[in-house]
Amino acid sequence: MKKKSHLARLWVVACFFILIAGVLIWRMLDLMVVDRQFLRGQGNARSIRVVDIPAFRGMIIDREGSALAVSTPVQSLWINPKDFAPSAKQLASLAHYLGVPVKQLEMRVHATHARGFAYLQRQLTPMVAKKIDALKIPGVNFQEEFKRYYPEGDSTAQLLGFTNIDDNGIEGLELAYQHWLVGYSGKKRVVKDRTGHIIDELDMLKEPQPGHELQLSIDRRIQFFAYHELQNTLNKFGAKSGSVVVLDTKTGEVLAIANAPSFNPNARSHYTLDSYRNKAITDTFEPGSVVKPFSIASALDTGLYTPSTIIDTRPSWMIVHGHTIRDVHSYGVLDVTGVL
Structure with a gap:
């Protein structure tokens, strides 16, 4: 009797292990065959992304083809706050490159902690972006954008106007011809790692469409001299402001249109709204x-x-x-x- 009871217990234990093994084998087959396509889709959803390709805004040129407004490539720095994990040394270096105190940077990151995406700074120069990228901080990513640059500076400021941080015209000819100058972003499918960095480009979904070039009747040389002579005249007579328009008497084309005082469109943070007005056009007298x-x-x-x-x-x-x-x-x- 004891021998039979012992054999029965062995059979029970053996059946239990056989059952467990059967369940494991079935699950393995299920994962390998039945759910393979589903799991592959889930993996792709976590790694394959569709990203925008920024489009080039059209140039503004003078009558001779010289550049008056151009868009230059820049990098915008963004983070995933949940993955952002710099060391104390990395954080100090990042704050230095961004030109902000460490405490202020920490507060900025903390304020965006609940989000999965947050800009730390827009429109960094490629050189600064390269230095930050070399820090290898987890959760730090870059996005390519364009920033408008005006080679003639204050002499054409009110005429051309300027764009906002998204490179859309908000003053002057930049605003008036926004529909002509603006480009339309493209899209591509890429593979990203868990930190958000692109590790492979799969295919182009939509080609970016650059904006159109805008040629003016303005002659940048006449514009330059008209502006500086106007400035000298204002200084000589102590006038508050002035405007000058130079026309071609045969064709009626505008060769120059300048206002003084003016502003630097490449660094305009400390100017007032009144500085932006093209008084030669907007003001009656x-x-x-x-x-x-x-x-x-x-x-x-x-x-x-x-x-x-x-x-x-x-x-x-x-x-x-x-x-x-x-x-x-x-x-x-x-x-x-x-x-x-």
Whole structure:
């Protein structure tokens, strides 16, 4: 009896282990065959991503083809706060490259901890981005973007305007021709590692479409001299502001349009909104005697007047379309030269 009881217990134990082995084998087959496609899809979902390809904004050039506004490649620094784990030394170096105190950087990261994506700084130069990338901080990533640059600086500032941090026009010609200059981003499928770095590019889904080039009638050399002569004149007479427009008398094309004081569109953080206005276009003013040469030239061109033709300006006022226009003083009888 004891021998039979012992054999029965052995059979029970053996059956138990056979059952466990059967379950494990079945699960292995299930994973290898039945759920293989599902698991592959789950793996791809964690590693294959579709990312944007930034598009180049169209250049603005002068009549001779010289660049007035160009977009240069930059890098924007972003992190996954949950993966961001720098050492004390790495954090200090990162803060140094970003130009902020370590404490401020820590507060910025802490404020975004609940998110999976947060910019630390936009539009870093490639050199600074390379130094930060060399720190090998977990959770640190870069995104390629473009930043607008204006080679002529303050001489064309109000005319061209500028773009915002996303390279969209918000002032001047940059805003007026946004639809023409703006590019449209493309898309590509890539493989990323767990830290978010791209380790392979699979295929192009959509080619980026660059913006169109915009050519102006402006001559950058005339623009430069017009602006600086205007500045010198303001300084000489102590005027608060001034504008100048240079036209081609044969075609009517605008060769230069400048305002002073101006601002540096490449570093505009400390300027006021008033500095951005193109006053030659937006502001109305009484032209006064400035317009006289054009009126006199038109009169002489008719052949009815000469420089010595006599004009009686009395009684120093006249009615035009129901409005009375008066001279400041009574000048009596003058020749055309005297009127001018």
